[in-house]
Amino acid sequence: MPVVSIFYGIIIKMFFRDHNPPHLHAVYGEFNGLIDLRTLEMFEGDLPPRAYELVREWAKNYQEILLEMWENQEFKKLPGLK
Secondary structure, eight states, X not given: OOEEEEETTEEEEOOTTOOSSXXXXXXXXXXXXXXXXXXXXXXXXXXXXXXXXXXXHHHHHHXXXXXXXXXXXXXXXXXXXX
């Protein structure tokens, strides 16, 4: 699974050709979360609240690009959260 970004110990990954809804995988230590790219809601996983907030903030900044990546199955490395 390609790593799209890393920030504050959070690893953002995307599988292309994965199941719907369009989503990303966020990994923080032993915690994982699947985040819907359209709503930015975690629909599966156990990310701690602060890590989830950081992922949402980051994903909001790149939401359009992430959706394009999903639809076109085209990988891009994105900057982390500043």
